[in-house]
Amino acid sequence: MKRREDIIYVYDGSYNGLLCAVFNCYTDKFIPSEITDKRDTLLTCKYIDTDKDKARRVTRGILSVMGKEAEWLIKKAYLSDFEDKGVAIAEFVVLGMREGAKVINMLATPCVDKIHRMAKAVGNETHRNIEFIRFSEINGALVSIIQPTHSVLPLIAPHFVSRFPCEKFFIYDKVHKQGFIHDGGRNELLAVDGFEPDAHGEEEEKYRNLWQVFYDAIEITPRHNDRCRLNHMPLRFWEDFMKASRY
Amino acid sequence: MELADKLRVLTESAKYDVACTSSGTDRVCPSDGIGSACSSGLCHAFAGDGRCISLLKILMSNACCYDCAYCVNRVSNDIPRATLTPDEIADITINFYRRNYIEGLFLSSGVIGNPDNTMQLMIKTIELLRYKHKFYGYVHAKAIPGAAEHLIERLGMLVDRMSSNIELPSSDSLRLLAPNKSRDDVLSPMRYISGKLKAKTKGFASAGQSTQMIIGATPESDLQIISLAEGLYGSYGLRRVFYSAYVAVADNSNLPAVGTAPPLLREHRLYQADWLMRYYGFKSYEILDKSRPYFNEYLDPKCNWAVNHPEFFPVDVNRADYERLLRVPGIGVKSARRILTARRYGKLDADALRRLGVVMKRAKYFIEGGGGIAAADSPSRAAAALTAMGRAESAAQLSLFDILPALGQESPIEV
Ligand code: SF4
Numbered sequence: 001m002k003r004r005e006d007i008i009y010v011y012d013g014s015y016n017g018l019l020c021a022v023f024n025c026y027t028d029k030f031i032p033s034e035i036t037d038k039r040d041t042l043l044t045c046k047y048i049d050t051d052k053d054k055a056r057r058v059t060r061g062i063l064s065v066m067g068k069e070a071e072w073l074i075k076k077a078y079l080s081d082f083e084d085k086g087v088a089i090a091e092f093v094v095l096g097m098r099e100g101a102k103v104i105n106m107l108a109t110p111c112v113d114k115i116h117r118m119a120k121a122v123g124n125e126t127h128r129n130i131e132f133i134r135f136s137e138i139n140g141a142l143v144s145i146i147q148p149t150h151s152v153l154p155l156i157a158p159h160f161v162s163r164f165p166c167e168k169f170f171i172y173d174k175v176h177k178q179g180f181i182h183d184g185g186r187n188e189l190l191a192v193d194g195f196e197p198d199a200h201g202e203e204e205e206k207y208r209n210l211w212q213v214f215y216d217a218i219e220i221t222p223r224h225n226d227r228c229r230l231n232h233m234p235l236r237f238w239e240d241f242m243k244a245s246r247y
Numbered sequence: 248m249e250l251a252d253k254l255r256v257l258t259e260s261a262k263y264d265v266a267c268t269s270s271g272t273d274r275v276c277p278s279d280g281i282g283s284a285c286s287s288g289l290c291h292a293f294a295g296d297g298r299c300i301s302l303l304k305i306l307m308s309n310a311c312c313y314d315c316a317y318c319v320n321r322v323s324n325d326i327p328r329a330t331l332t333p334d335e336i337a338d339i340t341i342n343f344y345r346r347n348y349i350e351g352l353f354l355s356s357g358v359i360g361n362p363d364n365t366m367q368l369m370i371k372t373i374e375l376l377r378y379k380h381k382f383y384g385y386v387h388a389k390a391i392p393g394a395a396e397h398l399i400e401r402l403g404m405l406v407d408r409m410s411s412n413i414e415l416p417s418s419d420s421l422r423l424l425a426p427n428k429s430r431d432d433v434l435s436p437m438r439y440i441s442g443k444l445k446a447k448t449k450g451f452a453s454a455g456q457s458t459q460m461i462i463g464a465t466p467e468s469d470l471q472i473i474s475l476a477e478g479l480y481g482s483y484g485l486r487r488v489f490y491s492a493y494v495a496v497a498d499n500s501n502l503p504a505v506g507t508a509p510p511l512l513r514e515h516r517l518y519q520a521d522w523l524m525r526y527y528g529f530k531s532y533e534i535l536d537k538s539r540p541y542f543n544e545y546l547d548p549k550c551n552w553a554v555n556h557p558e559f560f561p562v563d564v565n566r567a568d569y570e571r572l573l574r575v576p577g578i579g580v581k582s583a584r585r586i587l588t589a590r591r592y593g594k595l596d597a598d599a600l601r602r603l604g605v606v607m608k609r610a611k612y613f614i615e616g617g618g619g620i621a622a623a624d625s626p627s628r629a630a631a632a633l634t635a636m637g638r639a640e641s642a643a644q645l646s647l648f649d650i651l652p653a654l655g656q657e658s659p660i661e662v
Contacts, residue, residue, distance in 0.1 A: 107589040108599040131289050135346045142345060160347075163283045165276055167345065207342045213251045214343075217258035218304065219295035222494055222509060228297025232290070245348060247292055 001025065001094045005033045009086070011048040013037035015078055016055035022090050023054045031094065035086025058093070066096040070104050076119035080150045088114045126155040132237045134244035135169065136197070137204050141183075142169040143197050147240060151176045154189055161187055208245055215247045248329055254339065256329040260309035260320050261355060264412075264459060265489040269301040269350035269385040271454030272407045282344060282351070282384030284407060284454075289350050302353040302387060303340055307331060307368055311357025313427040315414070316499045317464045320357045324497070330359065333372035341380050351385030351407075352376070358427075362394040366402060373405040385454075390436035392428050399436055400451075403443060408454040408486070411436040413479070416472050420465035423501055441483040455486035462517060463510035464493035464502055470531070470540035473520050477531040480524070490517040516542040523548055526580055527573050545637030546630075550576045553613055554630035561615035564600065565590055576633070577610030609633065 009024060009032045011017035021035045024046070033043070062071050074092065077085050091111040096103040106112045125148055133156070135142035142164070146153070153173045157180040160169060168183045172195045179192035241247050248256075270288030290299035308330035311320045319326065336354070343349045354372060359365045369388055376382040390399050390411040403409055411433065415421050418430040440456045458479060462472065476488040492509035495502065520542070523529035527549070534548050535541070543551045553560065553576050562575050564586060572583040582604040589595060589603055595616070601607055612629030 102592070105588050106592050107585060107603060108593060108595065113602055131291050133347055137345070144347075162276055164281060164345070165278050166281060207339075207346060210251060210254055210339060211343060211346070211348050213255050214258050214303065214305075215292065215294065215300070217255045218262050218298075218300060220262055220298075220494060221296070223296040223298075223492075223511070225297040226295070229293045229295060232293040232297065232299070241292075245346060 002030050003033065004030045007032045007044045007046060008034040008036060009048050010039055010045045011035065011037055011086070012050050014050055015075070016052060017048060017050040018078055018086060018089065019055040019058040020050055021048045021086060022093050023058050024048055025090050025094065031087060031090050033087070034084075035090060036083070061097060062093060065100055066093070066103060067101040070096055070101065073104060073115050073119045076122040076155075077115050079152060079155065080118045080122045082118055082121075084114075085118055088118065122150045122152060122155070125150045126152045128234075128237070129156050130159050132233065132241070133171065134241060136200050136208075136244050138197050138200050140168065142167050144169070144171045144244065145195070145197070145240065146171060146173050147175050147236065148173060149175075149236075151178070153178050153180055157182070157187070157189070212246045250335065252327075253329040253331055253335075254305070256327050257305045257307075257309055257331060260326075260357070261304050261306045261353075263319070263491060263494065264304065264353075264355060264389075265298075265491045268487070269387075271486060272385070274383055276383045277381075280381040280383045281341070282382050284351070284383070284385045291347060291349055301350045302385065303343055303349045303351070304353040305331070305336070305355075307336065307354060307356035307365070307372065308359045309357045310359060312360065313358050313425075315425040315428070316497055316502060317415075317424055317461055317493065319496050321497070333368060333375050336372045337375040337380060337382075340376060341382065344382070344384055351382075351387070353387040355389035356391065358391060362391040363398060365391045366394040366398040370398065370402050370405065373402070377405055387454075390440065392432040392436065394436065396439055399439055400443070403440060403448075403451045406452055408457060409436075409440050409452045410457045410459065411440065412459045413437070413475075414459075414461060415465050416460050416462075416467040416475055417465065420467070424465070424499075437483055437485075441485075444484060456483065457487040457489060458485055459489040459491055461493050462490050462514055468540040469513065469517065469520075469542050470535040470537070472517060473524070473531045473534060476517075476521060477524055488521060490514050490521070512544065513542065516548060520548045528570055545634045547576075547637075549574075550609065550633050554627075554633065560613045562613060563615045565594055565616045575610055575613045577606035577608070577613075579604070608636070 009021045011021045018035070025031050032046070039045070059071070062074065074089055077089055088111055092103070092115045095109070095111060099106065103112060107116065129146060129148050129152055133144045133146050135144045151173070153171060153176065157171065160171070161182050164182070170179060170181050172179045172192060177192055179190045179195065181188050181190065268288045269284065270286055272284045273286045274284040276283045288301060290301050292300040294300055306320070309320045310328040310330055312322055314321045314323050336352070340352045344351065354369055356365050356369060359368065373386055373388065376386065386406045387408040387410065388402055388406045390402065390409055392411065413433055414425060421428065421430055421433065437456065437458065440452065443451045444455060460472070472490070479485050479488055492511050492514040493503065494509045495505045495507040498505055520534050523534060524531065529552070533552060542548060546554070553574065559574060562571050564572070569583055569587060572578050572586060573580065578586070585603040586595065586600070589599065597607060600610070612632065
């Protein structure tokens with residue numbers, strides 16, 4: 001499908017909205033220079049309406065022609081913060097609808113490579129957040145505030161739901177302004193505009209202190225290696241560590 | 248002693264044990280429990296030395312009545328002693344776990360009076376976790392050398408992984424430095440556990456068994472060490488052998504002097520060789536032999552093998568099978584698999600290989616097609632270039648340890 005560099009699509013940021021943008025590529029018979037959810041731009045914009053029916057038709061097409069694995073790649077790429085994810089997904093779908101399920105293995109093709117990279121970045125960020133988020137016990141509930149580089153909250157929440165079935169917990173993504181709440185049978189992803197936790201109590205302070213004692217004592221000091229530590233535990237996580245657990 | 252002080256003392260005493268993985272088992276949590284395990288393992292923090300922290304790694308007690316010369320906890324060493332109660336350990340584990348600080352517990356202990364008594368206290372601790380707290384997270388416990396088999400069996404039924412440390416790479420060294428432990432004390436728990444695992448005893452240490460040996464405290468060669476590891480993987484079906492660079496902690500004429508730097512490069516090379524044996528189909532005798540019983544300082548074991556086997560190269564990336572691809576420096580397990588997949592859809596060039604994760608600055612000397620520069624004279628050129636690269640890296644302090652995944656992690660090193 002040809003590209004048009006003089007026009008961009010603007011959608012509402014939702015997954016269905018993005019699928020509708022892809023739908024539009026087919027009706028317009030071109031792929032625009034950008035597919036974005038930001039409205040401030042100088043180029044000619046076409047505003048995409050989010051229509052559940054159209055989104056469903058695209059999903060059906062993806063599933064029947066490209067398969068489940070391809071859909072999963074698309075969903076993960078969608079959760080990424082990359083500016084060019086919209087166009088990359090559109091190109092991938094257009095190619096995939098022609099090539100079928102084998103498209104996911106065409107690793108030497110640039111748009112396939114790109115989707116894999118985006119999905120991988122999201123996968124890595126998910127993994128790091130599952131590892132590095134810290135909960136604080138506040139008023140009987142476990143609370144965590146995170147600042148992920150991609151919108152990974154929907155991907156990390158299931159891990160904690162299955163791990164802590166009896167706990168009440170709340171994870172707040174400060175960057176993407178989303179929260180996830182787990183309380184008994186309730187599991188909900190919410191748009192949350194801002195969140196300040198209450199001060200923590202003595203119990204919480206006790207375990208934070210014990211953790212710091214453990215963390216400091218476990219280091220083999222003649223092998224101190226800051227570079228290695230930072231490689232594995234990037235600096236951007238430290239602000240959150242310091243607030244919730246000191247490390 | 249305050250709880251925090253006890254924790255400090257018992258962490259200090261446990262930290263030289265390298266194993267810290269939480270991998271090898273998958274378990275979901277029932278609705279009234281807490282905790283799960285995932286087979287790839289998780290690291291929740293990295294310590295100041297860059298090592299992964301996955302488990303609360305502590306000793307139950309460091310008041311050990313044995314006198315192993317290489318160990319900080321030996322009875323003749325003048326250090327503060329502490330013992331945690333089963334309740335204290337269970338409580339800290341659960342509360343760290345809920346906060347997502349850790350994946351579980353790694354419990355070991357100095358010998359409290361005698362091996363059986365020690366094992367009973369450890370069993371009590373883990374029973375509290377499993378039954379009272381309904382904890383389904385990861386637990387790794389060390390079998391105490393010389394403990395009764397029925398206790399090893401009980402402990403094994405409670406934990407995900409067991410280890411019994413071989414400590415030193417030869418029985419001569421063991422005799423010299425660990426007077427209270429015989430070779431048999433060390434090997435018999437390992438043999439017993441491996442028997443249980445081979446019989447597929449349900450619920451018994453489902454993540455298998457590992458061991459650790461101290462490197463550089465005693466005179467064994469690298470060849471001896473990797474042959475021993477190969478033997479352990481073979482006969483006892485171990486999941487992992489860990490290597491721990493000896494940190495000089497004791498004034499003893501049979502040991503390196505206090506202050507001697509831990510042999511980190513050697514440890515790194517051992518882990519690389521270990522990966523080659525476990526994932527790349529190498530045999531110990533291919534990596535080192537009697538004429539060269541030590542690792543090359545500047546070439547990793549795979550490059551070293553490659554430059555010494557020019558008859559094997561060049562490898563055609565568009566045709567060679569998986570095993571052959573794996574022998575190419577710069578192609579790892581992941582990139583070899585990706586090459587197999589991607590080349591079904593067209594010929595691979597240098598750019599495509601790079602995208603597939605091949606490290607071209609190494610691979611180019613050994614491949615044909617895909618931007619290789621393999622030529623008749625290239626083995627010697629490759630050796631010179633790769634050695635220079637190794638030299639430059641160590642000179643630039645671009646430490647090898649940065650590229651080494653933190654010790655104990657399971658992700659393969661791509662070499
Ligand atoms: S038995 Fe030996 S190695 Fe183990 S804690 Fe005691 S002194 Fe150290």
